[in-house]
Amino acid sequence: MESVDVIAEAPVARRRRERGGGRDGRRAGQGVGLPHRAAPYIVRNIPTFDVLAEADLEKIEAVADRILAEVGIEFRDDPAALSLWKQAGAQVDGLLVRFPPGMLREILGSAPASFTQHARNPANNIEIGGRSVVFAPAYGSPFVTDLDKGRRYGTIEDFRNFIKLAQSSPWLHHSGGTICEPVDVPVNKRHLDMVYSHLKYSDRCFMGSVTAESRAEESIEMARIVFGRDFVDRNCVILGNVNVNSPLVWDGTMTHALRAYARANQAAVVVPFILGGAMGPVTSAGAIAQALAETMAGCALAQLERKGAPVIFGNFLSSMSLRSGSPTFGTPEPAIGSMVVGQLARRLNLPLRCAGNFSNSKLPDAQAMNEGTMSMLSAVHCGANFILHSAGFLDGLLSMSYEKFVMDADLCGALHSYLAGVVVDDNSLALDAFREVGVGKHFLGCAHTMENYQTAFWDSSVADNEPFEKWDIAGRTDAASRANLRWKQMLAEYQAPPMDEAIDEALVDFVDRTKAGMSDAWY
Known part of the structure; x- marks a missing residue:
């Protein structure tokens, strides 16, 4: 898989390399102010959850095909789109386009x-x-x-x-x-x-x-x-x-x-x-x-x-x-x-x-x-x-x-x-922990807990899980009030990820030149 760093031939990217920065500089800005870094996705x-059987899905698809073929869809103010549909074999009548059954599915095969x-x-x-x-x-x-x-x-x-x-x-x-x-x-x-x-x-x-x-x-x-x-x-x-x-x-x-x-x-x-x-x-x-x-x-x-x-x-x-x-x-x-x-x-x-x-x-x-x-x-x-x-x-x-x-x-x-989901492996099944703790005792201090406690459970940054007395003394805040404090803290701690100076200059120049070429419009 290619990364952004393959764009070295671009003039702005060459200047970036000459001035330093680039990938290492960008990575240096990761995770600032965060409790930990989650995955990029x-x-x-x-599994996904399927609620309809095959026969019902086919009924919906058949009705969609009839809508496309019998009622059609209008494409307004775009003659080029109408031309593309006509070339592809759709029936074009003014702005209204009707599609033979199966036509769109065939086209979508290339996506x-x-x-x-x-x-x-x-x-x-x-x-x-x-x-x-x-x-x-x-x-x-x-x-x-x-x-x-x-x-x-x-x-x-x-x-x-x-x-x-x-x-x-x-x-x-x-x-x-x-x-x-x-x-x-x-x-x-x-x-x-x-x-x-x-x-x-x-x-x-x-x-x-x-x-x-x-x-x-x-x-x-x-x-x-x-x-x-x-x-x-x-x-x-x-x-x-x-x-x-x-x-x-x-x-x-x-x-x-x-x-x-x-x-x-x-x-x-x-x-x-x-x-x-x-x-x-x-x-x-x-x-x-x-x-x-x-x-x-x-x-x-x-x-x-x-x-x-x-x-x-x-x-x-x-x-x-x-x-x-x-x-x-x-x-x-x-x-x-x-x-x-x-x-x-x-x-x-x-x-x-x-x-x-x-x-x-x-x-x-x-x-x-x-x-x-x-x-x-x-x-x-x-x-x-x-x-x-x-x-x-x-x-x-x-x-x-x-x-x-x-x-x-x-x-x-x-x-x-x-x-x-639920991970099932030797560590998660915790048989050694059962052997260590035995019957009728708690797991709080056992080796397995100590090895896994930092990653075992998701930890909310907004919820209050303290005893009632501590919550009462702390001011009886609700979730919205705690979120109000949290977004202010996040903005106060925010640090911008590094951007190469030459790229920033090129972006600003493009924005300024584009804006200068048109009068303000407010509607």
């Missing part, structure tokens, strides 16, 4: 079942697909919230804070994308500041912009500055999260961005957002069939743009309150639906992004953690490889919460141990 050691996303620090490279599980922060909130200042519009400072928190967490693997919208930066320029912030303040994998084709291309160009043009053409270094305009519409903004990522051999994460009863049927099976049709079309379009380009089969099922019409998150029906989506993605042999830590609560409270845990468990049991929205999601994704970010990252830590 999880390799699951427990890789798994791939590596390379990080600025090669030690943080991740695998997406197979048995791998990657946790990434929540994405897309216009507001941020904390216990001190309440709910407010996000800023570039908030955006950078969340990157620093993700970088500092031993339980998250990915820097994410638009963690919150920095509304204090013009709409047409903020993607430049966001991508630069990911590259500057984290050395983990990250996501780029998808809000316009030019912004996607500029995100990719910034990645080329860091990794080298030839390396990027051969390897995935950046993801773009594109959404279907459900029901059954792909708009040009998304397909132009999707094709830009595929054209550059970078991974598009293809995600329908189906709110049951609004953008799809209220019944789970119907919504799943719709999601399958929409996602297959997007993933296949990436293959038509560049055969073999990495792509992630995404899904976002949600429910709604039929009394009020409000969206609901972390509810049981989408959670069990995610299990079925996982089965369908495996039948297509594609990497999966599904579910996350969803909640409609407005506070980091019991509702938030109940809903988030139900949704997050569905993500790990359905076989999701890339779990966006793993930390911080609050208020139906309208708010990014500092406290919930820390609480959710703590849950991710627990899931590291959960997904590791």
